[in-house]
Amino acid sequence: MTTDGVRRESLDAARLAELAPTWRIEILPETPSTNAVCADRARAGEPAGLVVTTEHQYAGRGRLDRVWQMPPRSALAVSVLLRPDLPAARWPWLPLMTGVAVARTTGGRVKWPNDVLMGEQLKKVCGILVERIETEDGPAAILGIGLNTSLSAAELPVPTATSLSIERGVEVDRTAVLIQLLADLSAAYTLLVADPQQLAAQYVALSATIGERVRAELPGDRELTGTASGIDEFGRLLLDVDGDASGQPTAVGAGDIVHLRPAR
Numbered sequence: 001m002t003t004d005g006v007r008r009e010s011l012d013a014a015r016l017a018e019l020a021p022t023w024r025i026e027i028l029p030e031t032p033s034t035n036a037v038c039a040d041r042a043r044a045g046e047p048a049g050l051v052v053t054t055e056h057q058y059a060g061r062g063r064l065d066r067v068w069q070m071p072p073r074s075a076l077a078v079s080v081l082l083r084p085d086l087p088a089a090r091w092p093w094l095p096l097m098t099g100v101a102v103a104r105t106t107g108g109r110v111k112w113p114n115d116v117l118m119g120e121q122l123k124k125v126c127g128i129l130v131e132r133i134e135t136e137d138g139p140a141a142i143l144g145i146g147l148n149t150s151l152s153a154a155e156l157p158v159p160t161a162t163s164l165s166i167e168r169g170v171e172v173d174r175t176a177v178l179i180q181l182l183a184d185l186s187a188a189y190t191l192l193v194a195d196p197q198q199l200a201a202q203y204v205a206l207s208a209t210i211g212e213r214v215r216a217e218l219p220g221d222r223e224l225t226g227t228a229s230g231i232d233e234f235g236r237l238l239l240d241v242d243g244d245a246s247g248q249p250t251a252v253g254a255g256d257i258v259h260l261r262p263a264r
Contacts, residue, residue, distance in 0.1 A: 008073035008150055010055055012175040023182050025051045030072070032059035035131060035144040038079035042133045042140040043243045050081040053178065057146075074151045075163075076174055080185065082144040086193070091141070092235035092254060093199070095130040098143050100202050101184040102126050105177065106147070106164060109208035112228070112237050113254035116147075117208050125160035145181070149174050196233075203231060213263040214239070216252050224250060225263050 014027045031037055031054045038052040042151055057070055057077035070077065084094065099110040108118040116126035129144040146165035148156075149172045156162065164172045191199035204210055209228045216224045216239065226241040229249050237260070238249035 009174070010073060011053065011178070015175050016178065019179065019182060021048060022186070023051050023089055024049055025053065026176070028052065028054040029055035030054055030058065032055065034077050034079040035129060035142050038142045039131065039133045039140075042081050042142065043135050045135070045137055046081060047176075048081055048083040048140075051082075051182065052079045053077060053170050070146070070148075071151070071155060073174070074155065075149050076145065076147040076178055076181070078145045078178065078181070080145070080182075082141045082143065083138060083187065084141055084193070089234055090192075090196070092134060093192060093196070093204060094141050094143065095128050095254070096143065096231070096235050097188045097199060098128050098130065098185065100147060100187040100199065100206060101181060102128070102147065103206045104184040104188070105181045106113075110203060110206050112207065112209040112231070113235070113257075118162055118164075118167045123160050123207055125162050125164065125167070127152065147177070147181070149177060200233075207231075209237070209260070215255050215261050215263045217259040217261065218252075218257060224252065226250075 011027050013027055015023040019025060028037065033059060034052045034054055038050065043049055054077050056072040073127040077258050095114045099114065099116055102108065102116045102138065103110050106116060106118060106125060108116040109122065114128040117122050117123060126145060129168045131144065133142055150165040151163035153166060164177065188199060210230060212228055213226070214228050215219045218224065224239055224241050226239045228237055229240045230238040232238055233253055234251045235253040238251055241250050244250065
């Protein structure tokens, strides 16, 4: 029970076990990082379909090694092991695909490249970190998802964050959210493999970035300002850069960018 009276239940292992054999779910009492545990399992030969989650993640990592923490049972820290049969050039679509799944689950919108936003003020409810792991059985993808479920306003790490319970105005059943998330992830992954153009169309429809004026902060104190006009086949953001008379958008990859912010 938190100080504001919100009861935080543990994940229901019995309900989650019903997702087998499609998903094999491992629930840890606590761990520094579910991504690290899932990566170790992948290197040990674990097949696709493993889901590692925890009641308390206390040293998770976001993009560019940013730290992600949570009070016990206040969020979903989830890592999913996949072994995609995709060309390497298509792997940058994995975090975008994951964002589509989370947006479907939450009713939120995707912010390129790895966040999901909710509410009228479009505050961050979820961060995504996808890692490529080399194993003896070939490359594996670890989809790391940090979704704020029942964080109270007083517990939010920054003013630009939010949680499902804040946005919905009710207590959140984390087990039900995880079950729905895995269903939405299955659907999005099927599209990535079988119909990537349809997935791209869904991403654009859910995007909070495309059509907006943004400032891309790049390494070396460089930046590009312009209108986000689309996503290319490699998952890069297309920018119509201010002052560029070529008529061609500039493609910016997730690995090229430090921050993407609204242009003021």
